[in-house]
Amino acid sequence: MKILKLGIIRGVIAQIVGTAAGVGLVTGLRALMGLPAWAAEPAAVGGALIGIICFLAGVGALTDWWKWALGEEVEDHHGPDPRGWERYFGVSVDHKVIGIQYGVTSVALLLVAGSFALTFRTELVASGIQFLSPALYNTLMGLHGIVMIAAILLGVGAMSNYLVPLMIGARDMAFPRLNAFAYWVNVPGAVLVVSTLFLGGFDTGWTGYPPLSARAPLAMQMFFLGVYVVGLSSILGSLNIIVTTLRMRAPGMNMFRMPIFVWASFATALIGLTATQLIGLSFQMVMIQRLFGMGFFDPEKGGNVILFQHLFWFYSHPAVYVFILPGLGIVSELLPVFARKPLFGYKWIAMSSLAIALVGFLVWAHHMFTAGMEEYLRVPFMYATLLVAVPTGVKFFSWVGTIWRGKLEFPTPMLFTLGAVVVFLFGGLTGPPNGTVATDLHLHDTYWVVGHFHNTMFGGFVYPFFASIYYWFPKITGRKLDERLGKIHFWLMTPAFWVMTFGMMWIGLLGMRRRIADYDPAQGFDGVHLVLTIAAFVLATSILVFVINLIFSVKGGEAAEGNVWRSRSPEWQIASPAPEHNYDRPFKVVGEPYDYGLPGSTYVDMNPAMAGD
Amino acid sequence: MKHFIVVGVLVIIVAALVSMGLGSIQLMPTQASAQAVPIDNLFGMHVKVISFLFSLIVVFLVYSIVVFRRKKGEEGDGDHFEGHTGLEIAWTIAPLATVLYFSYLGAQALAETRRADPQAMQVNVIGSQWSWRFEYPELGIVSDELRLPANRQVLLKLSSIDVIHSFWVPEFRVKQDALPGANMVKELRITPTLIGDYKVRCAELCGLQHAYMESPVIVMEPAGFDAWVIRQTALPTDPVDRGALWAKQFGCVACHSTDGATIVGPTWQGLSGKQETLTDGTTVTVDADFLHTAIVSPDAQVPQGFAPGIMPKNFGDTLSAEQINDIIAYIESLK
Amino acid sequence: MSADTAHMTDYKFKLSNNRLGLWLFILSDSFVFGGLLVTRYYLLGGHRPELDQMLGLIVTSVLLVSSFFMNRAETAIAHGDRQNFIVSTAITMILGIGFLVGVIGFEWRTAPFGPSDGAAGSVFYMMTGMHAFHVLTGVLFLFVVLRNGLRGRYSAERHWAVEACANYWHFVDVVWIFFYPALYLLGTPAG
Ligand code: HEA
Ligand code: HEA
């Protein structure tokens, strides 16, 4: 059976078998305990849990640890992966393979979630119900949100996994096996989240607030469990990034000589490592409340619905900085290359990432200004929220400083970088009106907020992610993406995007609530919604162009040898695609990373004289 | 230096244009409450700052793109310029001062929206899936629409009997969630200033029919309001009419139709006297006793095709015995 | 450089990585327990669940004593004293199981409320349950260490697994030092 050689096939089969076994196990246990044997919800949760574990075992992500527990010797570095496409479908511990696995999964999820958006946008094209029942609308809307967020987390994983070890001159991540595990655990997680569509849906949006989520159909449990698992991946991935950054840098690379993206990644990982635990906890508590009748969020049992919101946003606000910090790192990384000028204020930009990450921990309650939380918290949280504007501003002003008097070039990656700056700027600037409590009383839960966060997420993640794909594609494949298609992608996407988010913000101010399957025709939003839907389809077309470009260029793109963008970064000083163990020998850092325009300066010495030689 | 002067002038021009452009389109709904005033003022200031900052950065960006782009045949790199600590400090301090000032303004505006008038009229607002109920405890009125006299502050006490809802009338600006739980009653103060018809629109996702959880809000002349109060306090004498009233006020009709259609629960048309098949397979005839049980403990007898746990379980507490009898009479009248 | 010393430096390098990784994991995990403490104070405030004080004191002592033996096991293997290492590890494991029996077997059964009886019940079962889950993983970890120890896998120079197990065990113990007063001692009892 050749096909069983592919880890992912083994994993999926194991997941199916494991789920069935789990359902049987729970039912059997209940029978033994004298409870009514069949209960759909405990059986499904038990099945899903065991299914996840079986997937991981089946794919082979647990093999080494199992051997270790049995006392067998295991090598840290496996032999070479199978050549060709097969290696992407099984467990590999090579950070480059894992990075690409993350990236491809991320793009796939983006398409899935985008298709959900297109579906419900079509429903919103006019007031009245067109073709979606409110129940299905709610499910698609919530799934769109959460699958997009999963896509972002995986995209962030893709960028940091692929780039960090290459940029700091490491052979691999500090914990390669953990790295593989952290990727693979996402796959059954994503399967569970999407399975909600077939298990009756859920109607809470991506935030899953109880008590609504405590009453939602069975699918709610799959949502919680799936997201929990994706969160686990984030935690382990972050741990790996922190250790790698702190311990695996090439000789001479002190913290302030790292490529700036590594700083961004590091700051991101600090959030992912810690805050993520609390969304996990809050979701677990609702799951347990549903399974065992506990009363955390049930007022009739002495619970409190606000508690959930505190725990949830303690993660989910910092999470928005997880979405953007790597993206902003990419912007800082690419601007100097295409402006041929040093990064303006390197240390300030590096520190601003840390500052955003740290202040980001202190602002979560700005999502709860109208929620009926403790009133005395509103004003302090307003001050903290607005403070985030300061380090973010430092980045923007420094970027302007970087391109001022540069020698600018505009290949596709640069277009997306500049797009990111403008789009994120507007998204960020629409944050403070949400942050000043009085105005948020009006803005909360309207399309204004929807506009705000699409702007920040596109500017902070989607644009930079595209920029990085166009930029590092030659590194990954040895071929370039087609420039012409790339430009079409950009010039279709950008105007459509602006129309979409401006429209959202405008009707939001005028009274359009979010998360509604149908709207009151008396408010007169039909026309704007029509335009929004058209814009969404144009946007989707541009992404289709991108996907075609990807598929075409992997095999048929123009060959791109060597340092295509004339970058100083170490990963461009070696062959493309990068060799199995990155660098034959450790390089030595001898200069500053961004000294463009300083004749004769070098950043890395690729062939340093070794002490022992 | 020449570049800076040109860009500076451009920034001012563009910012002014953007700000004027935004000022010329309608950004906010009609302003119909005293609380809307500080909010709109603050938002207006935000719009000005956003226009300025957006123009500032974008003009610099576009100027660099146009003026400093690599010309044909041009080789070499840009200036080697690594940073400027003075500038960095300046653009840390200036935004810091701005946001501190805005926080101060935000706190002021918040305090203004909460200023209490001791003469305020109290209304208890109770949200349920998917309707609103308004109780005027001082007047002894229960209503499914919110009628308010103009220019008199009303103190809303918000609560919910099931999940979280959110009270929002866009024209009044302010918004507050209504939470389940006895000790979670939340307050909101509104002084309507403009006579007219509005709608309270539930702003927190509350399940299936969330989109339709809208109820009329009518701001009237004080004299008209008083007349309405007098009309309301007289109850119909026919139990069937009273039952219809309760069914509307307590939100039954959000889930039960009277014309044969299934909304969320079974229709009431032809319910009485019907042979109902329950989920456990048994068949019963719907009589007054059945209806009574169905109302006070809905999960006890679930008709086929419906799920338990959807209909609120506490109508036994919120409805008086007479009200339940009225509703039963009303259901029985729906042949 | 001989191949052997190269191997050793390599091992030392990885050891430092592993140590940092473990500490980060503990940092991350402590957010879960922090969240649970917040939940406890948010829902119960100055009240505490009505619990069997004697039992609480016993399980707490058992867990604290186990940490002592865990420490002894680690010190022993660091000095190459295999005999002592095996015995201490086994004792730690038995004490850990004893703790679990005390909490799950007795406390859960005798508590005057079930998991679905009000906020106190929810908080108590969630906190002890989450902690017990960690103790259980610790016991499994100890079992693996014991088994591999019996086969002579660890030496004075190379015993990262023992060290990791010990640090994890101490961590779980420290968590209980916060949980015990929060559940048994602080505040006034409420039914
Ligand atoms: C990538 C994601 C991302 C990012 C980066 C941000 C950034 C910010 N967000 Fe946003 N936000 C979301 C994603 C994001 N947000 C999401 C998803 C939601 C909705 C969640 C849900 O309910 O589903 C949300 C909701 C949300 C709310 C709750 C709204 C509500 O529901 O009522 C608030 C309230 O304060 C807020 C504020 C802010 C602020 C102040 C920033 C700041 O960080 C912005 C800082 C940046 C700038 C200000 C621009 C650059 C700065 C300068 C040029 C310097 C000078 C500036 C000044 C002096 C002002 N956001
Ligand atoms: C990264 C994050 C992200 C991204 C990129 C998007 C992208 C889009 N979003 Fe998203 N959105 C969210 C995150 C995101 N959204 C979140 C978190 C919410 C909140 C949910 C909640 O309230 O719970 C939300 C809510 C939300 C709403 C509000 C719903 C409501 O409140 O009722 C709307 C409404 O218009 C909307 C529209 C869109 C559209 C049209 C796009 C477009 O950009 C999509 C463009 C299309 C594609 C990317 C796909 C392209 C597909 C093809 C070309 C077809 C080919 C397909 C295959 C090969 C399979 N989104």
Ligand code: CUA
């Ligand atoms: Cu009630 Cu939405």
Ligand SMILES: [Cu+2]
């Ligand atoms: Cu936030």
